[in-house]
Amino acid sequence: MRWSFHLARIAGIDVKIHATFFLLLAWIGWIHHRAGGLTAAIDGIIYVCLIFLCVLLHEFGHALAARRYGIKTPDITLLPIGGVARLERMPDKPSEEMVVAVAGPIVNIVIAAALWLLMGLTSHLPDPDLMQATGISLPARLFVVNVWLVIFNAIPAFPMDGGRVLRALLAMRMDYGRATSIAASVGQGIAAVFFMLGLFGNPMLLLIGVFVYFGAANEAAFAQIKSVTTGLRVSAAMVTQFQSLPLGATLNEAVEALLRTSQHEFPIVDDLGKVRGILTRNDLIAALRKSGPGTPVAEVMRVDIPSVHHSMLFDRAFATMQECNCPALPVLDSNGRLVGLFTPENVGEMIMVQSALGSAHARAAISPAPPPLPSTGPR
Numbered sequence: 001m002r003w004s005f006h007l008a009r010i011a012g013i014d015v016k017i018h019a020t021f022f023l024l025l026a027w028i029g030w031i032h033h034r035a036g037g038l039t040a041a042i043d044g045i046i047y048v049c050l051i052f053l054c055v056l057l058h059e060f061g062h063a064l065a066a067r068r069y070g071i072k073t074p075d076i077t078l079l080p081i082g083g084v085a086r087l088e089r090m091p092d093k094p095s096e097e098m099v100v101a102v103a104g105p106i107v108n109i110v111i112a113a114a115l116w117l118l119m120g121l122t123s124h125l126p127d128p129d130l131m132q133a134t135g136i137s138l139p140a141r142l143f144v145v146n147v148w149l150v151i152f153n154a155i156p157a158f159p160m161d162g163g164r165v166l167r168a169l170l171a172m173r174m175d176y177g178r179a180t181s182i183a184a185s186v187g188q189g190i191a192a193v194f195f196m197l198g199l200f201g202n203p204m205l206l207l208i209g210v211f212v213y214f215g216a217a218n219e220a221a222f223a224q225i226k227s228v229t230t231g232l233r234v235s236a237a238m239v240t241q242f243q244s245l246p247l248g249a250t251l252n253e254a255v256e257a258l259l260r261t262s263q264h265e266f267p268i269v270d271d272l273g274k275v276r277g278i279l280t281r282n283d284l285i286a287a288l289r290k291s292g293p294g295t296p297v298a299e300v301m302r303v304d305i306p307s308v309h310h311s312m313l314f315d316r317a318f319a320t321m322q323e324c325n326c327p328a329l330p331v332l333d334s335n336g337r338l339v340g341l342f343t344p345e346n347v348g349e350m351i352m353v354q355s356a357l358g359s360a361h362a363r364a365a366i367s368p369a370p371p372p373l374p375s376t377g378p379r
């Protein structure tokens with residue numbers, strides 16, 4: 001995610017914080033300062049930081065539960081609206097997805113229980129008035145926050161955890177795509193109720209309604225892609241007729257290739273046939289303007305683009321492409337040789353074709369790829 005800063009690395013997971021989070025802190029500090037001076041401002045900022053610590057621990061709950069099933073979480077990002085744990089993928093088994101979804105709220109239940117115990121103990125301390133300085137004690141406020149986090153996430157709508165639990169419960173009885181579309185409809189229905197209640201004077205509910213509506217729509221779209229491409233391999237969808245450029249080429253040669261072909265991205269390969277980078281049309285045009293046609297492509301190409309194996313499952317490669325926001329992924333064979341390009345246009349075409357064909361029978365007919373992996377459990 002752009003504009004996020006690395007904060008720490010805990011249990012092999014990068015913890016990042018989005019720049020807008022600091023705006024939230026500044027805003028909270030300013031509001032509290034106006035109401036009660038510097039002490040109130042510091043109190044407010046500490047309170048918000050502790051809330052986000054609870055959110056972070058919630059996300060770690062998801063990440064560590066996913067790790068049990070061999071799913072990595074490269075990073076967790078804290079945003080003003082909450083935390084996002086970027087899981088490599090969702091578990092395929094509904095029961096496992098349920099465990100991962102429930103693990104977050106369970107962390108908040110544990111925190112709430114610990115705060116409850118703490119409050120029970122401190123009420124016997126000689127001077128409780130000192131803690132009550134701001135009306136309600138900090139542990140009590142945090143207790144309420146954690147209870148709210150559990151309630152909010154229990155709402156059975158994407159992108160809340162309750163939406164995933166609902167989908168997992170449905171997916172135990174029907175196929176994944178159908179389960180998702182039912183769960184997404186339920187979520188959008190709930191979003192509409194929030195929105196309507198929000199119209200009667202609660203802007204927060206209005207905002208949550210919009211947030212939930214798009215979350216549900218997004219999940220439904222992603223599940224549709226997943227269901228029509230299940231079992232497909234990258235090799236079935238990659239572009240195999242394309243032009244690559246040698247590492248020593250200049251922008252002038254790249255311009256020629258750009259005009260001659262309909263390609264927008266060009267893999268750059270070295271003498272041994274290994275991919276060293278990708279030159280995009282936008283980068284090419286920008287560099288032409290800045291440094292002229294004699295510039296070597298090696299200075300302009302993008303080198304941060306991951307490659308994928310031709311036998312990789314389609315949805316994994318699609319997730320990789322979305323994650324890095326890449327214009328194209330080089331597809332390699334087992335010897336590391338470039339055999340194709342995986343591009344958003346081709347992915348779009350593949351999804352259209354698969355949706356049109358629909359049946360698994362037709363899928364087998366157009367895909368020379370190896371058969372789908374045996375299912376590891378009920379879908």
Ligand SMILES: [Zn+2]
Binds near residue numbers: 104105153
């Ligand atoms: Zn969660």
